[in-house]
Amino acid sequence: MSGRPEILFPLFAGLQTLEGIGPKTAQNIRALGVEAPRDLLFTLPQSGIDRRRRDSVEGAILPGVITVLVTIGHHHPPRTKGGAYRIQVADQQATFQLVFFHARGDYWQRTLPEGSRRLVSGKIEVFDGIAQMVHPDHIVPEEDAASIPNFEPVYPLTAGVTQKVMYKASEKSLALVPAVPEWIDPAQLSRAGWPDFTRAVAAAHRPARQDDLLITAPARERLAYDELMAHQLTLALARARARRKPGRETRGDAHLQSRVLAALPYRPTSAQERVISEINDDMASEARMNRLLQGDVGAGKTLVAFMAMLRAVEAGGQGVLMAPTEILARQHLESLQPLAEQAGIVLEVLTGRDKGKEREVKLKALAQGDVQILVGTHAVFQADVAFCDLRLAIVDEQHRFGVRQRLELGRKGQAVDVLVMTATPIPRSLSLAQYGDMDVSILDEKPPGRKPIQTALISTERMGEIVERLRAAISSGRQCYWVCPLVEESEVVDLTAAEARFKHLRAALGEDIVSLVHGQMPVAEKDAAMARFQTGKSKVLVATTVIEVGVNVPNATIMVIERAETFGLAQLHQLRGRVGRGDAASTCLLVYQQPLSENGRRRLEVLRETEDGFAISETDLRMRGAGDLIGTAQSGVPRFKVADLERQAGLMAIAQSDARLLLNEDPTLETERGRAARLLLWLMRQEEAIRLISVG
Structure with missing residues (x-):
C-alpha cells in the first residue's frame, strides 16, 4: 500500500502552515504532543467558559x-x-x-x-x-x-502558548478537515447516535454548553471510539497475521499428561481443566498459538504451563519456560522437577550463571533433544542457544518482557506456539489495550486447600506489637516476610530503609534469624539469602519488592508490608499472595503511617475486604488511573488523546469486536468500508498497521 492518502496531506503538514503560528510557537506547542494540525484536532478543550x-x-x-x-x-x-x-x-x-x-x-x-x-x-x-x-x-x-463565542472552549496550555493561540490554531485546523468516507459499521453508528467524523471534530472543538465536554457527549464519544478502533484494528491485523503464519500441529496422546495428573495429590480445578484443554486445542490446530494466561496469585498457572509443555514433548518436541529473574527460574525448576520425574522426562535450567564447560554440556544436550523442557531467564534468547525441535515457548510475567522479546522467542523454532502468563490481574479495558492481539484464558478459581489470608491494618506507631507477633510466630516454627517501603526517588533510599529495618529486627530477634534481600545486591548474595530463607535457616526475610513475583515458601505465614500506603493495590495483592501457600493460617499486616489520606485508607480497606485480584485491579484502575497503574516501564499500553481507558472499557470492547469482524469479512481492507478504515489508520498515525496490511 502506497503512502499517506493525499486528502490527509494538509492535516500532516508542519504547524507553521497554519496562519498565526511561527517557528517559536510551533516549538512551544510541541510540549503538548502537537506536531501537525492533525494533533490539534485530537487536543480537545478540557473545560469551557459561558460568555x-x-x-x-x-x-x-x-x-x-x-x-x-x-x-x-x-x-x-x-x-x-x-x-x-x-x-x-x-x-x-x-x-x-x-x-x-x-x-x-x-x-x-x-x-x-x-x-x-x-x-x-x-x-x-x-x-x-x-x-x-x-x-x-x-x-x-x-x-x-x-x-x-457564547461558550468559549478552554484548551490545555503549555509555556509560551495562550488560549487565543490554541483557539485560533484549532479553528484553522478544523478548516483543513476533508470529507471522509465512514469507517464505522452503520448499525453501530445509528445505535450510538454519533455524528460523522467531520461534524464530530467540529462539535468537540465548539462546545455549546458544559454537557458537550462530557466523555459521553456524542461527538467526543465518537472520536474516542475512532481512536480505540484504530488501535484495535492494529492489534487485530497483528493477530490475523500471526494466525496466517503457518503453525505446526502439535498433537499428543496424553500419556505424559495423564501420568502427571494421576500422581497429583489433588484434582485440578475446573478452571485449570478448561484452560488445559483450550491450550491443547490451540497447539493441535494449524494456526500458531498466541495466548495470554491470566491467573491470580495461587490459581495454579504453573501446573497448566507444565501440562502444555508435556503436550509438546508427547508430540516429539521441546518446551521452554522463561522467567524474569534467576530466583524465579530456579524456583520453577524446583516445583517442576518432581512432576518431570513422574513423567519420566528431562528438565534442565539455563541462566546467566551457567558458564564455560557446564554451559556447553547443557547446550549440546538441548540441541540433540536430550533435554525436553528448559527453564531459564532471558539467557535462553542468546544466539548460541539452539533447540532440537522447539514447539512451545512460555513467558512468565509478561509485563517484564516487551512484545519484541515475545517475538524473538518465537523465532527460536519452526512456528513456535507462544503462551504468556501473568499473575497480575489486569482490568479488562487494559488487557484489551495491551493484549488485544492475543486470545485470553483466565484461571478464576483457587486450588483446593488454599486457606484465606487474614489481612489487618496497623499503624506504624504499634511497631513494638508487630515485632512481638513475629517473635511468637518464629517460636512456633513459622517464617515471616518483611517488605520495606518503596521510595520512588532512588534505589539508594530504598536500600537505607531496608538496611535500617534489617538492623532493627536483628537486634530484636537475633543475628542468625534475619536475612536481607534488595535490588542492589550481587546476584549470588541475593540467591544465597533467598536460599537460607527457603530452606528455613533464616526465619525472617527483609526485602524490597524483589520478592513480589512467584517466590514460594509454604512455611511462611506472616507478611508485613511497611508503609503499605506507598504501594499500588495490585502490588500489595501480589505481595500478600506470598503467604498462605502452606497448610497453616496466614496473616498479612498492612502497616501504614498516620495521617492516612482518605484515598489511602479506601485502598487499604479494599484489600482487607477481598482476595479477588480482578476486583482489586478494577478498583485500582478507578482510583489511580491507567497511567499510574502500569507505570511508565510498561509502555505496552498506548496513550490515548481522547479515549479514557478507565471509564470507557465498554467502548474498547465494542471497538475490538468491530475490528475483528471487519477484518474477518475484509482481511485486506479492500471494500468501501475497508478503504475508509485504512484512512482511519493513517489519520490515527497507525503506520505499523498499514505495514501489516501491505506485507499481509
Whole structure:
C-alpha cells in the first residue's frame, strides 16, 4: 500500500502552515504532543467558559465571568509608578471599572477613547465596594461581537502558548478537515447516535454548553471510539497475521499428561481443566498459538504451563519456560522437577550463571533433544542457544518482557506456539489495550486447600506489637516476610530503609534469624539469602519488592508490608499472595503511617475486604488511573488523546469486536468500508498497521 492518502496531506503538514503560528510557537506547542494540525484536532478543550451576553452586571452573581456591552467613560491613569490604570465604564443599568496593570503611555487612551462602545468579557469581582474587571479576556468593537463565542472552549496550555493561540490554531485546523468516507459499521453508528467524523471534530472543538465536554457527549464519544478502533484494528491485523503464519500441529496422546495428573495429590480445578484443554486445542490446530494466561496469585498457572509443555514433548518436541529473574527460574525448576520425574522426562535450567564447560554440556544436550523442557531467564534468547525441535515457548510475567522479546522467542523454532502468563490481574479495558492481539484464558478459581489470608491494618506507631507477633510466630516454627517501603526517588533510599529495618529486627530477634534481600545486591548474595530463607535457616526475610513475583515458601505465614500506603493495590495483592501457600493460617499486616489520606485508607480497606485480584485491579484502575497503574516501564499500553481507558472499557470492547469482524469479512481492507478504515489508520498515525496490511 502506497503512502499517506493525499486528502490527509494538509492535516500532516508542519504547524507553521497554519496562519498565526511561527517557528517559536510551533516549538512551544510541541510540549503538548502537537506536531501537525492533525494533533490539534485530537487536543480537545478540557473545560469551557459561558460568555453569553448580558444586558448588565446588575443582578449577576459575583465573582463571575460576564460579557456585556459598555460605553467607555473617564480614564484614571495611575498616580504612582506601577499602579493600576482604571477606566470607568457603564452598561445599560450599572457602572464598573476596567483595571489594567503595566499600562504604557497613552495606549488605552488611544485604544478605548471616551464615549466609544465596546463588548467586554472577563471576570468581575467586587473590591472595596467597587465592581472591577481586571484585564478583560476580550475587548472588541460592537460590530465584532460575533468574534466572542457564547461558550468559549478552554484548551490545555503549555509555556509560551495562550488560549487565543490554541483557539485560533484549532479553528484553522478544523478548516483543513476533508470529507471522509465512514469507517464505522452503520448499525453501530445509528445505535450510538454519533455524528460523522467531520461534524464530530467540529462539535468537540465548539462546545455549546458544559454537557458537550462530557466523555459521553456524542461527538467526543465518537472520536474516542475512532481512536480505540484504530488501535484495535492494529492489534487485530497483528493477530490475523500471526494466525496466517503457518503453525505446526502439535498433537499428543496424553500419556505424559495423564501420568502427571494421576500422581497429583489433588484434582485440578475446573478452571485449570478448561484452560488445559483450550491450550491443547490451540497447539493441535494449524494456526500458531498466541495466548495470554491470566491467573491470580495461587490459581495454579504453573501446573497448566507444565501440562502444555508435556503436550509438546508427547508430540516429539521441546518446551521452554522463561522467567524474569534467576530466583524465579530456579524456583520453577524446583516445583517442576518432581512432576518431570513422574513423567519420566528431562528438565534442565539455563541462566546467566551457567558458564564455560557446564554451559556447553547443557547446550549440546538441548540441541540433540536430550533435554525436553528448559527453564531459564532471558539467557535462553542468546544466539548460541539452539533447540532440537522447539514447539512451545512460555513467558512468565509478561509485563517484564516487551512484545519484541515475545517475538524473538518465537523465532527460536519452526512456528513456535507462544503462551504468556501473568499473575497480575489486569482490568479488562487494559488487557484489551495491551493484549488485544492475543486470545485470553483466565484461571478464576483457587486450588483446593488454599486457606484465606487474614489481612489487618496497623499503624506504624504499634511497631513494638508487630515485632512481638513475629517473635511468637518464629517460636512456633513459622517464617515471616518483611517488605520495606518503596521510595520512588532512588534505589539508594530504598536500600537505607531496608538496611535500617534489617538492623532493627536483628537486634530484636537475633543475628542468625534475619536475612536481607534488595535490588542492589550481587546476584549470588541475593540467591544465597533467598536460599537460607527457603530452606528455613533464616526465619525472617527483609526485602524490597524483589520478592513480589512467584517466590514460594509454604512455611511462611506472616507478611508485613511497611508503609503499605506507598504501594499500588495490585502490588500489595501480589505481595500478600506470598503467604498462605502452606497448610497453616496466614496473616498479612498492612502497616501504614498516620495521617492516612482518605484515598489511602479506601485502598487499604479494599484489600482487607477481598482476595479477588480482578476486583482489586478494577478498583485500582478507578482510583489511580491507567497511567499510574502500569507505570511508565510498561509502555505496552498506548496513550490515548481522547479515549479514557478507565471509564470507557465498554467502548474498547465494542471497538475490538468491530475490528475483528471487519477484518474477518475484509482481511485486506479492500471494500468501501475497508478503504475508509485504512484512512482511519493513517489519520490515527497507525503506520505499523498499514505495514501489516501491505506485507499481509
